[in-house]
Amino acid sequence: QLQLVESGGGLVQAGGSLRLSCAASGRTDSSYIMGWFRQSPGAEREFVAGIKANEDTYYTDSVKGRFTISRDNARNTVALQMNNLKPEDTAIYYCAVRFGSRWAITPPMWSYWGQGTQVTVSS
Secondary structure (H helix, E strand, O other): OOEEEEEOOEEEEOOOOEEEEEEEEOOOOOOOEEEEEEEOOOOOOEEEEEEOOOOOEEEOHHHOOOEEEEEEOOOOEEEEEEOOOOHHHOEEEEEEEEOOOOOOOOHHHOOEEOOOEEEEEEO
């Protein structure tokens, strides 16, 4: 079993920055892929960014150049630095874990989820 706890959401003006963090507990290894998804009202949950244990990263096109994902394998944490935020980034952001080595951007392919943290970007 794996538990994920997110922190760092909040309200920010367009053009501002936020940093999300997620701590994983319940496993002693960190060989899994860690990632972030987001879901806005009425929309499906969408992939934002992911990072493998070797720090290989993958981003959805809409956040490339603005968001940076990072992880600390020793502490089993993952962070998402979000810069130049836009109103369309407003959503609940979820930390997630996927076992295996292949990228997958659909939610059913990810095994564990955090409770989510709200990010609101005002115009």
